[in-house]
Amino acid sequence: MDFLVAIVVATVAAGTPLALAALGELVAEKSGVLNLGVEGMMLAGAVAGFAAAATTGNLWLGVACGVVAGIALSFVFAVAVVTLQANQVATGLALAIFGGGLSAFAGQPFVSRSIDGIRAAPLPLLGEIPVLGPLAFSFDPLVYVSLALFGAVAWFLWRTRAGLVLRAVGESPEVAHEVGYPVARIRYAATLFGGAMAGLAGAYLSLAYTPLWVEGLTAGRGWIALALVVFATWRPARVLAGAYLFGGVTVLQFHAQGFGVEVPSQLLSALPYIATIGVLVIISRDAAMVRLNAPASLGKPFHAGD
Amino acid sequence: MRPRSSFRVVRFAAAAALGLALAAGAQAQEPLKIGLVYVSPVGDAGWTYQHDLARKAIEQKFGNKVQVKYVESVAEGADSERVIRELAQSGHKLIFATSFGYMNPTIKVAKGFPNVAFEHATGYKTDRNVAIYNARFYEGRYLAGVVAGKQTRSNVLGYVAAFPIPEVLQGINAFTRGARSVNPKAEVKVIWTNSWYDPGKEREAAMTLISQGADVLTHHTDSTATVKAADEKAVYAIGYHSDMSKFGPKAHLTASTHDWTNYYLETTQRVLDGKWKSGAVWGGIKDGYVKLAPMNPVVSKETQDLVKKLEGEIVAGKLHPYAGPVKDNAGKERVPAGKTMTDDEMQKMDYYVEGVQGKLPK
Numbered sequence: 001m002d003f004l005v006a007i008v009v010a011t012v013a014a015g016t017p018l019a020l021a022a023l024g025e026l027v028a029e030k031s032g033v034l035n036l037g038v039e040g041m042m043l044a045g046a047v048a049g050f051a052a053a054a055t056t057g058n059l060w061l062g063v064a065c066g067v068v069a070g071i072a073l074s075f076v077f078a079v080a081v082v083t084l085q086a087n088q089v090a091t092g093l094a095l096a097i098f099g100g101g102l103s104a105f106a107g108q109p110f111v112s113r114s115i116d117g118i119r120a121a122p123l124p125l126l127g128e129i130p131v132l133g134p135l136a137f138s139f140d141p142l143v144y145v146s147l148a149l150f151g152a153v154a155w156f157l158w159r160t161r162a163g164l165v166l167r168a169v170g171e172s173p174e175v176a177h178e179v180g181y182p183v184a185r186i187r188y189a190a191t192l193f194g195g196a197m198a199g200l201a202g203a204y205l206s207l208a209y210t211p212l213w214v215e216g217l218t219a220g221r222g223w224i225a226l227a228l229v230v231f232a233t234w235r236p237a238r239v240l241a242g243a244y245l246f247g248g249v250t251v252l253q254f255h256a257q258g259f260g261v262e263v264p265s266q267l268l269s270a271l272p273y274i275a276t277i278g279v280l281v282i283i284s285r286d287a288a289m290v291r292l293n294a295p296a297s298l299g300k301p302f303h304a305g306d
Numbered sequence: 307m308r309p310r311s312s313f314r315v316v317r318f319a320a321a322a323a324l325g326l327a328l329a330a331g332a333q334a335q336e337p338l339k340i341g342l343v344y345v346s347p348v349g350d351a352g353w354t355y356q357h358d359l360a361r362k363a364i365e366q367k368f369g370n371k372v373q374v375k376y377v378e379s380v381a382e383g384a385d386s387e388r389v390i391r392e393l394a395q396s397g398h399k400l401i402f403a404t405s406f407g408y409m410n411p412t413i414k415v416a417k418g419f420p421n422v423a424f425e426h427a428t429g430y431k432t433d434r435n436v437a438i439y440n441a442r443f444y445e446g447r448y449l450a451g452v453v454a455g456k457q458t459r460s461n462v463l464g465y466v467a468a469f470p471i472p473e474v475l476q477g478i479n480a481f482t483r484g485a486r487s488v489n490p491k492a493e494v495k496v497i498w499t500n501s502w503y504d505p506g507k508e509r510e511a512a513m514t515l516i517s518q519g520a521d522v523l524t525h526h527t528d529s530t531a532t533v534k535a536a537d538e539k540a541v542y543a544i545g546y547h548s549d550m551s552k553f554g555p556k557a558h559l560t561a562s563t564h565d566w567t568n569y570y571l572e573t574t575q576r577v578l579d580g581k582w583k584s585g586a587v588w589g590g591i592k593d594g595y596v597k598l599a600p601m602n603p604v605v606s607k608e609t610q611d612l613v614k615k616l617e618g619e620i621v622a623g624k625l626h627p628y629a630g631p632v633k634d635n636a637g638k639e640r641v642p643a644g645k646t647m648t649d650d651e652m653q654k655m656d657y658y659v660e661g662v663q664g665k666l667p668k
Contacts, residue, residue, distance in 0.1 A: 003517050003518060006517035010513055014510060111347050111349035111350065113350060114530070114552055114553045119538070205506065209506055210505040210506050210508075210529075210531050210534075211534065212505060212529065212530060212531065212534065212553075214347075214349070214503070214505055214529055215347055215379065216503075219504045219505075219506060221506075250507060251514065254511050254514040257496070257497045257498060257664065258464075258495050258497055258514050258515055259518070259664075260663050260664030261664075262664075266500060269500065
């Protein structure tokens with residue numbers, strides 16, 4: 001029983017940064033902006049968060065700085081693709097590389113510095129319930145934040161007028177513009193939210209998951225988050241489930257190894273990508289499914305004058 | 307991207323230094339230019355950090371007789387070839403290539419610079435002007451295993467490892483044999499991360515081992531994540547590469563570290579004297595290449611004395627971590643009693659010894 005609990009707890013922790021980054025990207029994509037620079041924004045968030053926490057000793061200030069760094073990078077991206085109408089794919093890739101280099105440079109003085117990270121804290125009373133306590137009420141605070149953000153995103157996109165407008169912009173910016181909605185401003189907001197979430201995901205990695213900074217700390221998790229959005233066919237609940245699934249793969253594989261079970265670990269590492277390709281194949285065969293969920297104008301720039 | 311930009315800086319620095327040297331005039335004897343190539347940033351602990359300590363020792367000892375330059379974060383493969391070539395072209399007469407993956411680029415570049423001495427760490431190819439050097443890390447692992455075997459209560463030891471290559475297996479097996487020499491009930495669980503450097507995975511692997519009952523961990527990966535995880539979960543850990551005590555002051559029992567200072571100083575002296583020759587060096591505790599970091603006070607005096615005694619026996623050649631009988635964990639005898647494993651056999655190691663759980667991934 002104990003090790004089952006350990007697996008679940010570790011899975012949630014491993015899935016949380018993926019869920020955060022992917023939820024942010026989901027909102028950006030729903031507005032029609034494809035930002036491939038998630039990895040770069042996560043790294044920026046991770047290094048900014050760690051640097052702030054290591055310098056001031058305040059972990060929550062670190063989290064805030066991580067979010068701000070993610071926003072800053074996504075702002076550069078938004079200026080390029082929304083205002084200047086640059087190609088989103090190329091700009092996103094450039095952002096991923098830029099974020100990687102920038103974070104490595106800025107992080108030089110902090111490489112393998114040691115801080116006390118954000119620790120898991122069992123909630124009073126609830127955390128003491130056998131099995132359920134460690135299973136549901138003993139995570140670090142950011143895990144609960146990620147769940148709240150998941151609820152907020154799902155509610156916002158499908159239960160609010162503003163969410164409807166955002167989705168409308170992603171479906172058909174022309175129509176939204178005709179009706180009088182500020183397409184560019186909405187896309188800015190969605191992109192910046194995506195940046196904030198990626199920054200938060202990065203800060204989670206450097207402050208809670210592995211409280212340290214090293215170059216390339218995210219180790220490809222930003223790319224997995226991108227794949228996750230497609231895998232989840234742009235649905236927040238599936239994003240969350242997918243994040244825990246992809247996060248759980250590594251954890252399960254390690255437990256299997258510890259018990260002496262032979263597992264093809266390289267294959268399991270490739271699983272998120274294989275699953276995503278599988279989903280892509282399935283949804284592109286069924287045009288109706290694509291139309292239901294994939295934002296129709298994803299990746300296309302919009303000129304107000306056209 | 308990064309190696310290129312940081313290299314540019316180095317090149318400017320080299321150009322500037324050359325300018326200064328010319329300005330200073332020809333009367334002073336020109337300093338020996340030494341270049342080092344690192345695979346990662348220097349940081350505060352780890353493989354590259356240990357090489358950089360030796361670089362500082364060179365600068366301290368030889369002062370203005372040498373001019374030392376290093377390039378960090380150089381990816382193995384094509385990037386490293388360019389960096390090594392540039393160092394040779396800009397007049398560096400002694401070049402340390404400090405990562406296994408620099409082997410072929412070093413050999414290739416060396417052919418074009420017969421008057422430059424190349425030193426490659428942990429490889430197996432030499433040439434007229436390419437020497438190799440390595441350390442018997444397994445000797446330190448054996449002693450670390452003794453500490454772990456004495457310290458464990460659960461008799462489960464956890465090992466976070468990167469790739470199943472001989473160097474890593476030598477460490478795992480020596481650690482296991484050390485632990486079982488003082489605690490025959492000790493078993494070692496190994497988790498492979500398939501990455502030299504992924505703190506997230508290393509931490510996850512460490513947490514998994516702890517949840518499966520391991521109460522002393524060690525690792526053969528490059529970050530400090532294992533030691534940190536152990537500290538958080540209030541179990542013990544043994545560091546690798548560097549003294550990692552500041553990353554887990556309570557957990558850190560000791561660390562199996564390497565120290566290249568002696569080798570780098572001797573090599574530099576030889577080049578200065580014009581007596582450098584190619585060769586292959588595999589030094590251990592005796593040569594000062596492998597050391598244990600200071601012990602945590604929780605390790606009993608008795609254990610500390612025992613480790614000291616065993617260390618002395620290794621130096622004296624009386625104790626060898628792979629003295630027979632050596633059985634693998636399927637029960638097959640690999641070295642009969644009375645014999646000792648040869649260096650060649652060690653370098654081809656592809657099995658777990660008795661006491662390691664599980665099967666080696668193929």
